[in-house]
Amino acid sequence: MDVLIIGAGPAGLAAAMRAAILGARTTLVTRAEYGGMAANDGPVPVRTLAHAARLMREVRQCHRYGIETGTPRLDYDHLLGRVREVVDDVREHSILREQLEDLGVTVREKAGTARFLDEHTLETESGQRLRADRFIICAGGISRPLPVPGAELTATHSDAWSLTQVPPSLLVVGGGATGVQLASVFNAFGSRVQLFEAGPGILRTEDGDVAVAVRAALREAGIDVREGFGTIDSFERTRDGVRMNFTHAGAQERAEAALAVVAIGWAADVAGLNLAAAGVETSARGFIAVDDQLRTSAHHIFAAGDVTGRRMLVPPAMQDGFVAATNAVLDTHLTSEYSVNPIASFTDPEYAQVGLTEAEARETHDVIVAMVRCDSATRTIIDGRTTGFCKLVVDRSGTVLGCHIVGERAAETAQAAAIAIAARMRVAELARVPFSFPTYTGMLGRAAAVAAHQLNQQVGWQENPLDGA
Ligand SMILES: Cc1cc2nc3c(=O)[nH]c(=O)nc-3n(C[C@H](O)[C@H](O)[C@H](O)COP(=O)(O)OP(=O)(O)OC[C@H]3O[C@@H](n4cnc5c(N)ncnc54)[C@H](O)[C@@H]3O)c2cc1C
Numbered sequence: 001m002d003v004l005i006i007g008a009g010p011a012g013l014a015a016a017m018r019a020a021i022l023g024a025r026t027t028l029v030t031r032a033e034y035g036g037m038a039a040n041d042g043p044v045p046v047r048t049l050a051h052a053a054r055l056m057r058e059v060r061q062c063h064r065y066g067i068e069t070g071t072p073r074l075d076y077d078h079l080l081g082r083v084r085e086v087v088d089d090v091r092e093h094s095i096l097r098e099q100l101e102d103l104g105v106t107v108r109e110k111a112g113t114a115r116f117l118d119e120h121t122l123e124t125e126s127g128q129r130l131r132a133d134r135f136i137i138c139a140g141g142i143s144r145p146l147p148v149p150g151a152e153l154t155a156t157h158s159d160a161w162s163l164t165q166v167p168p169s170l171l172v173v174g175g176g177a178t179g180v181q182l183a184s185v186f187n188a189f190g191s192r193v194q195l196f197e198a199g200p201g202i203l204r205t206e207d208g209d210v211a212v213a214v215r216a217a218l219r220e221a222g223i224d225v226r227e228g229f230g231t232i233d234s235f236e237r238t239r240d241g242v243r244m245n246f247t248h249a250g251a252q253e254r255a256e257a258a259l260a261v262v263a264i265g266w267a268a269d270v271a272g273l274n275l276a277a278a279g280v281e282t283s284a285r286g287f288i289a290v291d292d293q294l295r296t297s298a299h300h301i302f303a304a305g306d307v308t309g310r311r312m313l314v315p316p317a318m319q320d321g322f323v324a325a326t327n328a329v330l331d332t333h334l335t336s337e338y339s340v341n342p343i344a345s346f347t348d349p350e351y352a353q354v355g356l357t358e359a360e361a362r363e364t365h366d367v368i369v370a371m372v373r374c375d376s377a378t379r380t381i382i383d384g385r386t387t388g389f390c391k392l393v394v395d396r397s398g399t400v401l402g403c404h405i406v407g408e409r410a411a412e413t414a415q416a417a418a419i420a421i422a423a424r425m426r427v428a429e430l431a432r433v434p435f436s437f438p439t440y441t442g443m444l445g446r447a448a449a450v451a452a453h454q455l456n457q458q459v460g461w462q463e464n465p466l467d468g469a
């Protein structure tokens with residue numbers, strides 16, 4: 001059987017690997033560089049910028065520990081060189097290239113945009129015609145454009161790679177994961193940042209306490225966070241950059257900056273695919289419509305990852321790729337469900353989540369909540385990182401439902417909570433896990449002990465821990 005996969009991001013790589021392991025003759029075709037948006041334009045390069053921002057934070061607090069360094073100065077051009085180095089290294093070493101080639105997958109990169117000619121034929125922009133029995137569309141997404149006059153004067157996160165210097169001022173539109181990360185990173189680099197969120201609050205998919213704490217930290221760091229700011233009317237060019245005209249409570253207002261970046265969400269990258277020729281339908285939101293087995297409206301064509309608009313993250317994209325390839329090659333009926341889905345974001349402070357938010361949990365469960373604050377834990381005090389908390393949401397029966405963290409190393413601590421939730425551990429069992437002292441993850445053990453105590457459950461010596469964190 002010939003299987004053709006469109007898009008070499010996480011979904012496409014996982015699908016190609018699975019199809020080849022199952023014995024299909026597998027071709028992976030992608031527009032530009034191998035690795036997709038994830039490796040070339042999303043988490044990997046953005047995380048590299050975030051690491052630079054973290055290093056600047058570290059340098060700024062050196063004096064508290066008796067180390068004199070002076071004010072850190074960023075050479076943005078040099079940083080972009082480091083970003084390119086990291087991206088190349090990741091592409092070459094950490095995203096399955098060698099394994100795919102060993103399995104005999106044909107990788108056609110830099111092929112330009114591929115489009116369907118009919119149900120079984122694809123043509124690439126570079127002029128190759130490829131036929132297959134089964135297709136898996138893993139084309140990912142693009143930044144959703146703002147439908148207002150002057151939108152062409154705005155940038156997206158991708159434009160960060162072509163800036164020659166840090167903009168002195170930045171206007172970020174959209175307070176989701178992308179917008180908040182850009183605001184935090186460029187603020188650390190010295191830009192004067194205004195963050196505009198149209199909804200009532202930033203980070204609407206996070207636990208309420210997380211959104212409140214991150215908002216407070218961003219403001220404390222000097223970012224002007226405007227929530228429920230109204231509606232954007234237009235953008236226009238100014239002598240030094242761009243002006244955003246908007247209406248708020250019936251009044252005209254405006255904001256100016258050297259650069260405006262739009263991060264108002266993600267749309268499917270399907271415009272060039274000529275889906276109609278293959279009989280593939282899209283949903284009202286413009287994503288490829290799939291059933292829970294990732295089959296599209298065309299029986300022999302599957303879709304996986306961001307292009308389906310389900311969970312737009314790397315691990316679910318890879319899971320989707322695996323499921324779609326299995327069903328495509330073996331005609332099985334595996335479903336792709338994301339039961340435990342840890343998510344983290346690399347702002348200052350970091351935030352992370354796994355499982356249900358408190359509000360979600362209260363809709364269906366009788367819950368208790370335990371919170372340990374970073375200013376009351378030993379490791380965070382040692383490191384001078386006392387902003388934030390670790391919060392556990394627990395069903396009264398003792399089942400851990402969710403964990404929400406703000407603060408240093410939040411992403412790693414959430415990972416330990418994810419293991420507990422995936423293993424269906426009771427909160428008292430989690431509290432009995434020995435955590436080394438003093439660690440960031442120890443805060444999770446302590447929150448578990450607090451929760452177990454509220455539920456009158458015995459946890460042994462950890463019950464009244466000196467600290468454990
Ligand atoms: C700024 C940012 C930061 C993020 N940070 C994180 C994070 O920290 N953790 C996390 O889990 N997720 C993160 N995400 C989300 C994550 O990057 C995506 O969920 C993931 O990349 C989706 O993988 P994918 O394989 O579906 O698509 P992509 O990675 O988008 O890959 C799709 C590929 O298909 C190619 N393609 C599209 N159309 C065609 C065509 N017609 N012909 C040929 N090729 C085509 C594209 O060029 C692209 O290379 C972030 C996203 C952004 C924007």
Ligand SMILES: NC(=O)c1ccc[n+]([C@@H]2O[C@H](COP(=O)([O-])OP(=O)(O)OC[C@H]3O[C@@H](n4cnc5c(N)ncnc54)[C@H](O)[C@@H]3O)[C@@H](O)[C@H]2O)c1
Nearest residue numbers: 174175176177178179197198199263264265266312344345
């Ligand atoms: N884990 C990570 O670190 C990470 C980072 C970036 C993106 N991602 C993933 O990528 C996807 C896209 O993220 P995103 O942040 O681009 O989108 P998003 O949909 O998560 O957030 C967009 C935000 O923009 C706001 N908005 C919409 N229209 C607006 C307007 N006209 N003016 C001002 N604000 C407006 C929305 O209310 C929302 O808060 C998400 O699903 C996310 O999971 C993850």
